Amino acid sequence: MTELLFPPGLLLVLGGLLMPLGLKLRNALLFILPILCLTLIWWVPADYIVTLPFLGFELEPIRITTTGRLFATVFSLMALVGGIFAYRQASTLELSAAFVYAGSAIGVTLAGDLITLFVFWEIMAIGSTLVIWAARHDAAYRASIRYLMVHLLGGLLLMIGIAGHVVETGSIRFEALELESISQYLILAGFLINAGAPPLSAWIADAYPEASPSGSVFLSAFTTKTAVFTLLIAFPGTWLLIPIGIYMIFYGIIYALLENDMRRILAYSIVNQVGFMVTGIGLGTEMALNGAAAHAFAHIIYKALLLMSAGAVLYQTGKRRCTDLGGLFQTMPWTALLGIIGALAISSFPFTSGFVSKSMIAQSAADQHLAIVWFALAAASAGVFLHAGIKFPWFVFFQKDSGMRPPEAPRNMLLAMTVFALFCIGLGVYPEPLYAILPFSVTYEPYTAAHLVAQFQLLLFAGLAFFVMLPMMKRTLTISLDFDWFYRFLFKHLGMAIVSQSSKARSQLEIKAQTSLQRLFDYLEKHHGVTGILSQTWPTGSMVLWIAVILGGFLVVDIFI
Amino acid sequence: MNEPNQHWLLRKENIRRLWMVFIVILALTVVAGFFVHQHESFGIEDSVGFFAWYGFITCIGMVVFAKLLGVFLKRPENYYDTDASKGEVHDD
Incomplete structure (x- = not known):
């Protein structure tokens, strides 16, 4: 019988803390830890549980579920390939913090109770803040403090909710929760804040683009997708999530269309993509939940790929605005090609990973006859191609000739991008391994002639709209107001x-x-x-006179009474 | 007017050729729509070229909406930096 007593997530957290001890040790740990973590997750059978009594509660620091294992797998993969992307250029602080961050995210996905979940949840907030700090400039520091405030608020709501829930039900089990009282709503709010839900969506586009080129790659993967995981476990089929998800989808598209900073465009599109997942969780059917989980898996990979190509451009040029970039395909052809593969995958282009995952969500909306949701998702799919699929590669790599001739990205960056690009295409062409590890058994067939034709029409005409509207898409040196206006x-x-x-x-x-x-x-x-009437010295005679008057008065009174 | 060492993708005649190819592909996707049956749930999506015009129109709509919203939401890049925390420079 297999025995696993040490939480695999904690392994990455502690390993990350050891990284500053030496450069050789650090580089070895970068590769060993994620592989070890992957091995441990798949070594033990599903529904494997470790319990630990604590203050009268029965904690479950490890509970391996199919959903949790899916997320833990892609998180470990992200830590591994992110490490390859970063290890030559990033600071030790960043790598160390990124591994603490990744490990705590894995800890959440394998947590069986709410207390364990909360502890890892808070470590995640600290780890991610340190990843932003590692960029070491003033704007990043200030953005990270705003980021931390939002996450501490989310953590606070979550803690109040958990405490209330435990008092009401006596159970700390992390499982599907009914929205019965304010406690469960607070838990939901805590999860949604990390997912980038309204009204506090602005923290993603505010903080992530301030991180270092590799820092934003790590940041894009864990926080929002951990939130998707927790929503998937605790609130499947909560109808409230459908409007929230649809709002996030269009919020991401509209703000990305207005944006000039290339990494901020990609940050807005994280909100957009998480919106698809949140909508899927709200739909709540087995296919929709499968779609949300599969989309999270695919999304982490192509979003990291997109941010890697943006990071490589930033690393080589030092520029981040679309208005300063353009024409880079001439000297950075591999970065451009790999970035385009990521852009196609995020747009759910046929034969990429997005195509086989996202369509499950739209299909289940159609199966439930939710016309508004289905039409919104179809329009949004076109919109994704518009704001991320074409806009990002077009303005960065083509557009105009910026005159810059930066050298191709460093080899380790190209290697990391290639691995993820192969995943994007591999999962698109051969989705069966991904389908096999989803929470429910899959009956969905993505490659039908009808689906292919529909998707090609939708995306290619969205592309036509982009080039027709190009004069209106001219980038300006502006930022867009958002909810963060209130606190900034x-x-x-x-x-x-x-x-x-x-x-x-x-x-x-x-x-x-x-x-x-x-x-x-x-x-x-x-x-x-000195000259006041009450402090004057009076002659003795007048005092004697007045005493005589008083005594005389007594005498007179005495005579007559 | 084209420099001899200009990348082939940047030459005017090639850009025109790319547009032609793109339009042909667009037409092909619409033609392909005649041969498949969209068996979904709302009726309208089986009409010819539904996804083509729906994708096109909604994208135009989103760009225009974003543009209009931009009138109210866009601010100069240093909007939040004016009078920002002087003397509170983060020490690296």
Whole structure:
């Protein structure tokens, strides 16, 4: 019988902490840890549980479920290939933090109870913040603090929700939860904040593009997809998730269309893609949940590939705005080609991984006769090609000739991109291995003539729309307002106004207090001062006279009474 | 006007050729629609070229909507940086 007592996620967390001890050790750990983690996950059978009594609760630090194993697998893969992409260029701080981050994400996917989940959830927030810090510039530092605030808020809501849930039900098991009281809603809110749901979606596009070229690759994979995993386990079939998911889909498209920073375009499209998954979880049928899980798997790979190609461009040129880029395909042809493969995969182009995963979500909307959802998803699929599938490669690698002739990306970066590009195509052409590890058995057949024709029409005419509308897509040197305006502008200026007004009020009060005190002193001075009437010395004679008058008074009174 | 060492993808006549190829492929996808049956649930998607015009129109719609929204939402890049935290420079 197999025995696994140590959580595989914790292995990456502790290994990550050992990385600063030496460069050789660090580079060895980068490869050994994810492979070891993968081996451990697949070594033990599904539904393997380890329990640990703690403060009267029965913790389950390890519970291997099919869904959890799927996510843990792609997270380990991401840590491995991300490590290949980063190990020559990234700082040790970044790699160490990235492994703590990846390990805690894996910890969440293999957690059997809410307390274990919460502990890993918070380690994830710290690890990811440190990944942003590793970029070591002022804007990144400030973005990371805003990022941390959002995640601490999410963690707080989650903790209140978990505490309430445990008090109400007495169970700490992490399983499908009914939305019965405010506790479950708070848990849902905590999960949704990490998924990038409205209104706080802005943190993704705010923080991820400030990280280093490799940092944003790591960041794109774990936080939002862990949230998708938790929603998938705890809230499948919650109808509320359908409108939230659809909102996220279109939010991502519209903001990406307005955006000029290449990595911010990709960050908005994370919200867009997670929106598809959240919608699928809301639909809640076996096929929709399979679709959401498969899409998360495929998404992590092609999104990382896209951010790797953007990262390689940033690394070689130091530029991140579409207005500064263009024409790079001439000297970075491999980066361009591999980036385009990622762009095709995110657009669900036939024979790529997105095609075999996303279509399951739309199909289950059709099966449930949800016309609005289905039409929205079809329009959104076209919109993905528009905002990420063409816009990203077009403005970065083609467009105009920027005059820059940067050398091709370093070899380790190209290798990492090639591995993921092969996954994008491999899963698209041969989806069976992915289908085999999904939560439910798959009866879906993606490659029908009808589906192929529909998808080609949808995407190619979206492409036509892009080039027809190109004059309207001209990039401008702007950013777009979002919900973060409230905490980056309104609250800041309100705070500053309160500070300046209250200090003005205070100084006026001080002046008023001083004048009235002065008046009191003047009054005392007048009566008790050196010349004041009450401090004068009086002659002895007058005192004797007045005493005589008083005694005389007594005498008179005494006579008559 | 084309420099001899210009990349073939940047030459004017090649761009025109690429457009021709693209239009031919677009036409082919619509023609292919005659030979397959979209058996989904809403009726309209089986009409010829549904996905073609639906994809095209919705994309135009999204670009126009984004453009209109941009009028209200776009701000200069340094919008949040003005009077930003002076003297609070992060020490590397």
